[in-house]
Amino acid sequence: MQNKWGIKKIAETLSFKLKKQGNMYDCKATLTRVMMALDGELTEAEEKAFLIHLHQCSPCLKKYEIEKSFKKFLTEKLCRQRIPSQLVDQIRARISSIAGS
Amino acid sequence: MAEEADIIKRTNDELFEREFLPQVEALYNFAFHLTYNEEDANDLVQDTFLKAYRFINSYERGTNAKAWLFKILKNGFINEYRRQTRLPKEVDYEEFLTYQETDDGSDVGELDLRDDLFKGLIGDEVTKAVNELPVDFRTVLLLCDVEGFTYEEIAKIIDIPIGTVRSRLHRARNLMKEKLRDYAKQMGYKENR
Numbered sequence: 001m002q003n004k005w006g007i008k009k010i011a012e013t014l015s016f017k018l019k020k021q022g023n024m025y026d027c028k029a030t031l032t033r034v035m036m037a038l039d040g041e042l043t044e045a046e047e048k049a050f051l052i053h054l055h056q057c058s059p060c061l062k063k064y065e066i067e068k069s070f071k072k073f074l075t076e077k078l079c080r081q082r083i084p085s086q087l088v089d090q091i092r093a094r095i096s097s098i099a100g101s
Numbered sequence: 102m103a104e105e106a107d108i109i110k111r112t113n114d115e116l117f118e119r120e121f122l123p124q125v126e127a128l129y130n131f132a133f134h135l136t137y138n139e140e141d142a143n144d145l146v147q148d149t150f151l152k153a154y155r156f157i158n159s160y161e162r163g164t165n166a167k168a169w170l171f172k173i174l175k176n177g178f179i180n181e182y183r184r185q186t187r188l189p190k191e192v193d194y195e196e197f198l199t200y201q202e203t204d205d206g207s208d209v210g211e212l213d214l215r216d217d218l219f220k221g222l223i224g225d226e227v228t229k230a231v232n233e234l235p236v237d238f239r240t241v242l243l244l245c246d247v248e249g250f251t252y253e254e255i256a257k258i259i260d261i262p263i264g265t266v267r268s269r270l271h272r273a274r275n276l277m278k279e280k281l282r283d284y285a286k287q288m289g290y291k292e293n294r
Contacts, residue, residue, distance in 0.1 A: 035271060039245060041252050066213050074246045074277065077227035083129045084143055088122065091150045095117070098151065099110065 007051055007061075025053040030060045034067050113157045120166040121153055127167065127248055128174055134243050135178050137232045148181075149174040168250065172258045175240065226288075230280040238273035245270055 025033070030053040036042050037050050054061045128149060132142035152173050153160070160169055231239055240259060244250045245266075250258065252266045261269075 035274070036267070039252065039270075069213075070274070070278070071246060074227065074231075074242070074274075078134070078231060078243065078247045081130050081133045081142075083126050084139065087129065087143060087146060088125055090143075091122070091125070091147055094147060094151055095154050098154070099114070 008055055010051055025049045027053070027057060027060055030054065030057070031063060034064055037064070038068055038071050113154075116157065116160075116162070117154055121150065121170060124167050124170050125150075128170055130247065131171065131243055132174060132178070134228075134231060134239060134247075135175075135236065145174060145177055145181075148177050152177065165254065167248075168254045168258055171244070171248070171250075175258055226284045227277075227281070230277055230284065233280065234273060234276055238269055238276060241266055241269040242273040242277070 030050055033042060033046065033050055037047065042050060054064055125146065129142055129146050132145040132149075133139065136142050136145060149170060153170055156173075160166070231242065234242065241255055244255045244258060245252075252263050252270075255266045256263045259266075
């Protein structure tokens with residue numbers, strides 16, 4: 001399956017360097033960071049270690065993909081409500097009434 | 102003096118138009134999901150902009166206008182709307198949440214949307230599910246997954262520690278999975294594909 005984020009490619013590039021540094025995650029360390037990874041809350045170093053583990057561990061990759069599609073699903077389905085047509089005009093009118101007085 | 106006041110007013114008006122008003126859709130969406138009512142959402146958004154204009158001098162230029170406005174809206178909701186809704190007192194989840202700070206992904210299992218069961222789930226059911234979440238969980242979910250605020254911004258908007266943002270989000274998503282799984286089963290989407 002094609003990965004849009006190019007995880008494999010990034011992981012391959014960084015794998016050697018991080019292995020040397022001993023900066024690796026096991027499954028537990030990876031799975032506790034899935035949510036933060038998807039929310040863009042990992043540091044650069046954490047993200048690298050995270051992606052490397054995903055590249056090497058298909059069960060973790062699968063869990064990650066499932067969570068990723070769930071987040072995407074929520075974002076898409078909770079899309080913006082249409083704003084009432086007069087809302088902006090009402091705001092401007094109320095502002096000018098307090099600003100002008 | 103009058104001239105100076107004019108200049109200040111004009112600068113403030115420009116700031117309002119350029120930085121604040123473009124957030125109206127995001128604010129209305131947030132207000133709608135908080136109040137679950139178009140009229141209340143409309144009032145809440147108007148009040149938010151009025152407060153923003155009134156206190157425009159306390160806005161630090163160049164900082165995150167969207168987060169500032171969301172904070173005003175959220176405070177307005179807490180102060181004026183939440184107490185009118187006559188909901189039973191919010192349970193204090195904080196205590197039992199602190200021990201599950203981390204997401205081990207194992208507590209409610211996964212919701213695999215590739216499963217046929219979920220093919221028919223539509224926006225209405227998701228909106229319904231999110232509106233059934235306790236307001237504290239609903240808030241973090243909307244701020245993170247719809248508006249894309251960082252944990253740090255969310256922490257500032259609702260005045261809670263970052264660790265609490267994380268644990269509430271974790272819990273909110275798990276609650277959503279449970280609800281959506283229940284809906285999908287109830288509605289028998291498996292049979293209707």
